[in-house]
Amino acid sequence: MMAHETAHVGYVGDKEQIIKRLKRAEGQVRGLQRMVEDDTYCIDILTQVSAATKALETVALQLLDDHLAHCVADAVAQGGAAADEKVREASAAIARLVRS
Amino acid sequence: MMAHETAHVGYVGDKEQIIKRLKRAEGQVRGLQRMVEDDTYCIDILTQVSAATKALETVALQLLDDHLAHCVADAVAQGGAAADEKVREASAAIARLVRS
Amino acid sequence: MMAHETAHVGYVGDKEQIIKRLKRAEGQVRGLQRMVEDDTYCIDILTQVSAATKALETVALQLLDDHLAHCVADAVAQGGAAADEKVREASAAIARLVRS
C-alpha cells in the first residue's frame, strides 16, 4: 500500500516547483484575459499564448521525467506484466504530448 | 486613428468567446494545481496538461485566423510597405506557434 | 488565367531553395534507414529524426510565408468572396501545421 503510494507520485520531490510553475502559468492565462479585454494587439497576445503553452510543456516534461525515473523504474525493477503495462502507459502519454 | 483601432483588434467579434475559452483554460491550470497537491497519479495529470495546452492552442489559432482575416487583410488591401510588414509579422507568429 | 497561374505558386521565387531543402531532408530520411539497418543506438536515431522533422517544418513555414505574401495577398487585394476563402484555407493549413 505504502509502496504503491510512493510509486505513483513520482513527482513528490518536485511538488513545490511544479505548483510554482503552474501558478505562474495560471497568472499568464489570467494576463491573457486582461490583454483581450484591453484590445491588445493580436500578435502580442499570440506571443504570450506561446509563453503560456511553453510553461505547461515544461511542467509536462518534468512530470514525465519524474514518472520515468520513479514509477516506471520501480515497476520495471519489480518486473512482470505490471512493468510492461507501465511502459505502455508512459509511451501513450508521450505520444499525446508529442501530438499536442 | 479609428481605422487603426479597428484594424489592430482583429478578434473584436470573437472577444467574448476567446475570454470564455481563456477562463476555461485558467480553470484547467488551477485544476492541475489541485491534482498535484492531492498526489494525483502522474499520467492523469499529464492528460490534463495536454487538454490545457490544446485549449490554449485553439485560442491561438482563433486569434491568428481573426488577425489574417482582418488586420493582415486590411493592410494588404491598402498595400505598400505596411502590408509586407504585416505579412512578415504574421509569418513570424505562425513560426513561433508551430515550433512551440 | 495567367494571373491565376502566377497567384497560385507563391513560392516561385524560392523554388530552387525549397527543392534544395527537400533534397537534404530526403538524404536525412535515407540516412535514417541506414542507421536502422546498422543497428545504430535508438537515441542517436531519434536525434536524426528530430533533425529531419525540423527540416520539413522549415520548408512548411517557407511555403506558408510565400503563400501569405503572394496568393493570399493577391486575393485580398482583389477582395470579395475569393479573398475570404483564401484566408480560411490558409488558417486551416496553419492549424494542421500547429497540430502536427
Added chain:
Amino acid sequence: MMAHETAHVGYVGDKEQIIKRLKRAEGQVRGLQRMVEDDTYCIDILTQVSAATKALETVALQLLDDHLAHCVADAVAQGGAAADEKVREASAAIARLVRS
C-alpha cells in the same frame, strides 16, 4: 558484449516495419520535390508536408516505445548509475521530440 548489443537496439523486433515506414516517408519527400517542380498549389504541398512530418513522428514514437521497453527497462533492472543515466537520456530525447 552481446548483452550490450541486444540492449542498445531496442527496436530490433520492429526493424522491418520501421524501415518500411522510413521508405514511405522518403517517397513522400521525393513526391514533395515533384510537386514543387510542377508548381503545385502551395496548400496542397503543405498538406503533404504535414503527412510526411506525421510519418516521421510515428517512427520516432515507435523507436522511443521500443527504447523504453527494452534499453531503459534493462538498464533499470540492473540498477545503479547506468539506470539513472538511461532515464535522463530518454527524458532529453522526449523533450527534443515534444519541442520539435
